[in-house]
Amino acid sequence: MTKIEQIEQAITALKPDEVSKLGAWFDEFREGLWDKQIANDSEAGLLDDLAAKALAEHRAGGSKPL
Numbered sequence: 001m002t003k004i005e006q007i008e009q010a011i012t013a014l015k016p017d018e019v020s021k022l023g024a025w026f027d028e029f030r031e032g033l034w035d036k037q038i039a040n041d042s043e044a045g046l047l048d049d050l051a052a053k054a055l056a057e058h059r060a061g062g063s064k065p066l
Contacts, residue, residue, distance in 0.1 A: 001009075014022065041047055057063065 011019070011022065038047075
């Protein structure tokens, strides 16, 4: 049995309130991974072109106030 299958099996044995707690924890965990990825990409300069394009579009009037 793979690790994923073991996790799936364990999850199916949880009570509904435990599933809710797990879901909340997992959401936070995934958000943390995303935040780290964005920070790493930013530090590596991988977002520079995207930011430059967005700023150019804004300066050209291609955005609107929120």
